[in-house]
Amino acid sequence: MMVNRNILTLDEFTLQQLRQFPSATGELSSLLRDIGLAAKRVNVEVNKAGLVDILGDAGSVNVQGEDVKKLDIYANNQFMGVLKHGISCAGIGSEELDDFVVFNDEVSNNSKYVVLFDPLDGSGNIDVNVSIGTIFSVYKRVSEKGKPCTKEDFLQPGNRQVAAGYVIYGSSTMLVYATRRGVNGFTLDPSIGEFSLSHPDIQCPAEGKFYSVNHGNFFQYEEPVRRYIDACQRKTKETGGPYTQRYVGSMVADVHRNLIKGGIFMYPGTTDKPKGKLRLLYEANPCAFIVEMAGGSATDGKQRIMDIVPDELHQRTPLFIGSKLMMEELDNYQTGKI
Ligand code: AHM
Ligand code: MG
Numbered sequence: 001m002m003v004n005r006n007i008l009t010l011d012e013f014t015l016q017q018l019r020q021f022p023s024a025t026g027e028l029s030s031l032l033r034d035i036g037l038a039a040k041r042v043n044v045e046v047n048k049a050g051l052v053d054i055l056g057d058a059g060s061v062n063v064q065g066e067d068v069k070k071l072d073i074y075a076n077n078q079f080m081g082v083l084k085h086g087i088s089c090a091g092i093g094s095e096e097l098d099d100f101v102v103f104n105d106e107v108s109n110n111s112k113y114v115v116l117f118d119p120l121d122g123s124g125n126i127d128v129n130v131s132i133g134t135i136f137s138v139y140k141r142v143s144e145k146g147k148p149c150t151k152e153d154f155l156q157p158g159n160r161q162v163a164a165g166y167v168i169y170g171s172s173t174m175l176v177y178a179t180r181r182g183v184n185g186f187t188l189d190p191s192i193g194e195f196s197l198s199h200p201d202i203q204c205p206a207e208g209k210f211y212s213v214n215h216g217n218f219f220q221y222e223e224p225v226r227r228y229i230d231a232c233q234r235k236t237k238e239t240g241g242p243y244t245q246r247y248v249g250s251m252v253a254d255v256h257r258n259l260i261k262g263g264i265f266m267y268p269g270t271t272d273k274p275k276g277k278l279r280l281l282y283e284a285n286p287c288a289f290i291v292e293m294a295g296g297s298a299t300d301g302k303q304r305i306m307d308i309v310p311d312e313l314h315q316r317t318p319l320f321i322g323s324k325l326m327m328e329e330l331d332n333y334q335t336g337k338i
Contacts, residue, residue, distance in 0.1 A: 010036050010175065010186045010195040017181070027112045028138070028163060031088035032177065035115075035136060036195055038078040039167040039175055042120070042134065043188060045074055046169040049126055071126055072096055075119035075134065088113050090141055090149035093313050095119065095282055100313060104148040113162070114141050114153045116282040122250025131170035133252025137286040138163040154313065158285035158306030166252045166286065176202070176256065178290040183259075199260070204296040207240060207325045208262020212247045212254040220270035224333040225301070229266075231333075251278065255287050255321060259294055264322035264330065268301065275316040280308060284319045297327045301334050 008016065014029035049071060076096040083089040084103050090111040091102040095118040103109075117136040125132050140162050141153040165177035173188040175195050185199030211232045218226060235241020246263075248254050254265045269276045278284050288298035288305040298305040298321035308317065320330055332338040 008197040013184065013197050027088040030086060031113055031138065034082040034086040036175060038082040039134060040193060041078050042075045043169055043173045045071060046132065072120045072123050079117055079119050083115055087111060089115050092117065093154045093281060095279060100151060100154050102148045109148055110145055112140055114139050114149050116154060118282045121252055121283065125250050131168055131248060131250050131253040133169065133250055134167040135252060135283055135286050136165055137161055137282055155310045157309050158288055161285065161289045164286035164289040168252050168256055170253060176290060178293040180293065183290055183294045202259065202294050204259050204291055204294040204323055205262030206323055208258060208323045209241065209243050210246050210258050210261060210263030211243050212258060212263065212265040214247060217270050220272060221268045225268045228330050228333040251283060255291065258322045259291055262323045264326040267319045269318040276318040278316060278319050280310055280315050280317040281313060284317050287321055291321050296323050
């Protein structure tokens with residue numbers, strides 16, 4: 001059977017989009033190409049993680065107080081490296097780095113964007129061969145061009161994102177990428193080493209049957225969340241169910257399933273950690289942008305995730321995200337309507 005080679009690659013797709021806007025500078029396309037390259041390099045290492053001595057603790061502890069695996073560091077350096085050497089990015093913020101990194105060279109100081117990323121999310125799953133991911137968020141800088149970027153460029157609310165995406169290193173490797181023009185998914189075709197458009201114009205179903213939450217924390221959740229989870233378990237055919245509980249423990253994988261099939265993902269605050277575990281700037285915001293652009297929604301239980309004005313690079317937030325109607329039902333619990 002002849003392989004269909006008419007499917008657009010990521011580069012072809014972004015170039016095609018660019019052709020529709022002759023005034024665009026191409027910086028965003030170039031940035032995406034850089035990210036795609038880093039993702040391919042990380043993918044190669046993730047695939048052989050069980051084989052080589054890259055697996056295991058690197059012996060250091062990251063700024064969140066968690067053990068750093070060697071692959072986290074490798075991924076962080078790859079993403080930072082391509083962005084630094086590219087022409088579109090003035091600086092980055094990363095889960096693995098204490099502070100923002102301002103590239104501060106002539107080209108970077110004239111670049112349009114800053115990028116925030118979690119280089120390898122769900123890294124607790126590396127050792128057991130379960131999907132992990134990279135999440136990224138792109139902002140147009142607000143500081144003066146020609147000068148080094150500043151903290152204000154990074155601490156913008158999520159509603160100012162110009163693009164966001166994630167890469168899943170799973171049964172196949174995928175890059176899902178959103179701009180205000182829509183959400184598109186590309187699957188890595190290993191035979192040509194390119195991300196190829198496999199999921200054009202992704203729309204999140206308004207309703208689904210999946211709910212994803214860590215049940216182990218159930219008794220630490222606030223009452224409205226517990227009542228909603230209880231309702232999920234009681235769904236019948238008549239009330240849109242039955243629901244299925246699915247929780248990978250890699251947010252990218254859980255959010256991706258629910259984006260494609262319809263569902264809701266929750267990481268609520270707990271009594272121990274009222275702000276939950278997930279980070280606003282490079283986990284919640286990019287996923288919120290992608291899911292909203294596909295027709296879903298995302299909140300922290302009180303307000304829209306993307307309206308939160310951040311004050312700190314590593315700040316955490318509770319996260320509820322997914323299909324529109326499921327989020328509305330949850331909201332009814334959280335606002336006391338049910
Ligand atoms: P990480 O950034 O340290 O990998 O943590 C984030 C991950 C998410 O991918 C996932 O949804 C969550 O942690 C799972 O946490 P828990 O095991 O507490 O349910
Ligand atoms: Mg993470």
